[in-house]
Amino acid sequence: MKNILIFASGSGTNAENIILHFNKTKTAKVVAVFSNNPNAKVLERAKNLNVEHFVFSKEELSSEIVLNKVNEFQPDLIVLAGFLWKFPQNIIEAYPNKIINIHPALLPKYGGKGMYGMHVHKAILENKEPETGITIHxxxxHYDEGEFIAQEKVSITDCLSAEEIAAKVHELEQEYFPQVIEKLLKISKV
Known part of the structure; x- marks a missing residue:
């Protein structure tokens, strides 16, 4: 069975959805959730689903500590699900083409440093975009510049607030993120 390791910083709804998906399909297993935020709700979600979790500091992330801990779990795929820090070069080099991220917009638009969560949705609303979506890459x-794996779009012409946009994007994340992960685990790159 393939091992998935998740990095997350916040509430963890995507992480929980991925864990539940693979608990059901049994095609892979989420072996751990790593977080930079000791108060993140994702840690509670992981605990409730009997998934190991690990909390680290910025210094530990940029040292060998987190890489060594990652290696202990032997992940076939590392999934960033709402992880807000720049991912360290040493882990990227150790796991080439085995680390993916989800971004709440149609990259290359609305990507880069500082473009996450509601910042993205507010910018999309202010620019009166007719559609948005998700990009898995x-x-x-570099922030949000890796090779695209999948994009899914949704019309937002009826949205009057960034929160309404966020809700539509969240639906896409919940539906497509586990599916894309499952497909990736079946192809030769992973």
């Missing part, structure tokens, strides 16, 4: 040394 490989992680490289």
């Amino acid at each position: 490989y992680v490289n040394e």
